[in-house]
Amino acid sequence: MADGASPHSDTPARPDTPANRVLAWYDRQGRRLPWRAPPGVRPDPYHVWLSEVMLQQTSVQAAAPYFHDFLVRWPTVHDLAAAPQDAVLAAWAGLGYYARARNLHACARVVSEQYGGVFPGTEKELRKLPGIGPYTGAAIAAIAFDQPAAPLDGNLERVVARLFDVRAELPGAKETLREHLRFLVPEDRPGDFAQGMMDLGATICVPASPKCMLCPLAEHCAARAAGTAERLPAKAAKKPRPTKRCVAFWTVRDDGCVLLRRRPQKGMLGGMLEVPSTDWTEAGWDADSARPHAPANAQWRELPGRVRHGFTHFAFEITVWAGAVPAGTDPGDGQWWPLDRLADAGLPTAMRKIAEHAIKHGAVPEGGDFAAIRAR
DNA sequence: TATACGTGGGT
DNA sequence: TACCCAAGTAT
Structure with missing residues (x-):
C-alpha cells in the first residue's frame, strides 16, 4: 500500500535505499494495468496468477485483451477448472506458448479441487503447481500475498545487472543477480517493489538507450558510472535457426x-x-x-x-x-x-x-x- | 546446463 | 530483412 512520507507528515523520512527509491517512483507513476489492484487493495490471487502466466515471455499489450476475455468467461478459478480443455486452448489461441494454457487449466483444476479454490500463499506451495516456476511463484507470493519474495524476470535481470555492473553472461549470471536482488527486497511492500522494478525495466531501464536521466536509481547505478549500462546484461550467442x-x-x-x-x-x-x-x-x-x-x-x-x-x-x-x-x-x-x-x-x-x-x-x-x- | 516452446512489435 | 525482445517453464 502506498504511504510515501509527505513533507507534512510526522512519519520519519525513510532511508535512501534503492528499494525506497523504487517504491517512491512506483507510487509517483501510478501506472495502471488491467490486473493491478488500486493502491491499498489486496489483489485477487486468481487475477494475479492468470496475469502472471499470460505475461510469461509475453508483452503487456498482447496479454491484456486475453486477460479481460478470460475473466469475463471464467470469473473464478472454479469456472476455469470446470471448462473443457478445448475451450481454454481456443481462448488462448494467438497468445503462443500453448503449454502455458494446458498448465493453466491443469493448475486451475488442482486449486479448485485440492485447495478449495484458494491459492496457496507461499512461494514453496505455489511452486508445486503446474506452470508456476521460480519467477511466477515468487511474483504471486509477493504481489498477491505480500511475501518478501524476489521474482527475477527479464526486466529485473537487466535492472540488477546494470545496478551492480554484473558483466558475466546470462543465463550463467542468473544466480549472481539473484544474490544481489535478495539484498534489495524490502520487508515492507515487496509486491510493489517487484512491480516497481518491472515497471522500471519496462519504461526506463530499457534494453537499448536506457533513460538514465529519468531513473530513480541513477545515483546508485554502477553500470551508469562505468558506462556499461547500454550493453548489459550480456547474453550468450544464439544458435542459427533452421x-x-x-x-x-x-x-x-x-x-x-x-x-x-x-x-x-x-x-x-x-x-x-x-x-x-x-x-x-x-x-x-x-x-x-x-x-x-x-x-x-x-x-x-x-x-x-x-x-x-x-x-x-x-x-x-x-x-x-x-x-x-x-x-x-x-x-x-x-x-x-x-x-x-x-x-x-x-x-x-x-x-x-x-x-x-x-x-x-x-x-x-x-x-x-x-x-x-x-x-x- | 541446454533446449523446446509462439507471437507481435520495435529497431 | 533480420534480429532482438517480452512479467519463463518443463524437461
Missing part, C-alpha cells in the same frame, strides 16, 4: 466445412487444432512425396505462393494444397469445421495464416457465400 517445410492440405467439403485436426498434447502447438499436413521437415516435399500424406482423395491444386511463419527456434514455410470432397467424406482422425465459424476454432497463428491464404486464393466451396470468411 527452416522447416510442409505441405498443408486445405480440404473443403462441398457443404462448407474444412478439415481440421487436433495436434498431440506434447510438442509444438500441443493440443491445438491444425490444418492437416505432412511432417515438418528441413528437406521439404515435392508433389510425389507429399501426395500419400493427403487426408482424403481429391483433385489437389497447389495454391500460388508460400505461407511463412517465424517460430522461436525455426522458420516455417508452408505450401498449401487445396482439394474439394463430397459431403459424407470420412474425416479420419480429424474433424469437419464449418467455414463460417472458423473464427471460433481457435487456430494458432501459423494455422490461421494457412487458412487466410487458402481463402484468399478462392479455395472455398462453389456457390456458397464464403467471400467474407475470416479465419480466427
Whole structure:
C-alpha cells in the first residue's frame, strides 16, 4: 500500500535505499494495468496468477485483451477448472506458448479441487503447481500475498545487472543477480517493489538507450558510472535457426466445412487444432512425396505462393494444397469445421495464416457465400 | 546446463 | 530483412 512520507507528515523520512527509491517512483507513476489492484487493495490471487502466466515471455499489450476475455468467461478459478480443455486452448489461441494454457487449466483444476479454490500463499506451495516456476511463484507470493519474495524476470535481470555492473553472461549470471536482488527486497511492500522494478525495466531501464536521466536509481547505478549500462546484461550467442517445410492440405467439403485436426498434447502447438499436413521437415516435399500424406482423395491444386511463419527456434514455410470432397467424406482422425465459424476454432497463428491464404486464393466451396470468411 | 516452446512489435 | 525482445517453464 502506498504511504510515501509527505513533507507534512510526522512519519520519519525513510532511508535512501534503492528499494525506497523504487517504491517512491512506483507510487509517483501510478501506472495502471488491467490486473493491478488500486493502491491499498489486496489483489485477487486468481487475477494475479492468470496475469502472471499470460505475461510469461509475453508483452503487456498482447496479454491484456486475453486477460479481460478470460475473466469475463471464467470469473473464478472454479469456472476455469470446470471448462473443457478445448475451450481454454481456443481462448488462448494467438497468445503462443500453448503449454502455458494446458498448465493453466491443469493448475486451475488442482486449486479448485485440492485447495478449495484458494491459492496457496507461499512461494514453496505455489511452486508445486503446474506452470508456476521460480519467477511466477515468487511474483504471486509477493504481489498477491505480500511475501518478501524476489521474482527475477527479464526486466529485473537487466535492472540488477546494470545496478551492480554484473558483466558475466546470462543465463550463467542468473544466480549472481539473484544474490544481489535478495539484498534489495524490502520487508515492507515487496509486491510493489517487484512491480516497481518491472515497471522500471519496462519504461526506463530499457534494453537499448536506457533513460538514465529519468531513473530513480541513477545515483546508485554502477553500470551508469562505468558506462556499461547500454550493453548489459550480456547474453550468450544464439544458435542459427533452421527452416522447416510442409505441405498443408486445405480440404473443403462441398457443404462448407474444412478439415481440421487436433495436434498431440506434447510438442509444438500441443493440443491445438491444425490444418492437416505432412511432417515438418528441413528437406521439404515435392508433389510425389507429399501426395500419400493427403487426408482424403481429391483433385489437389497447389495454391500460388508460400505461407511463412517465424517460430522461436525455426522458420516455417508452408505450401498449401487445396482439394474439394463430397459431403459424407470420412474425416479420419480429424474433424469437419464449418467455414463460417472458423473464427471460433481457435487456430494458432501459423494455422490461421494457412487458412487466410487458402481463402484468399478462392479455395472455398462453389456457390456458397464464403467471400467474407475470416479465419480466427 | 541446454533446449523446446509462439507471437507481435520495435529497431 | 533480420534480429532482438517480452512479467519463463518443463524437461
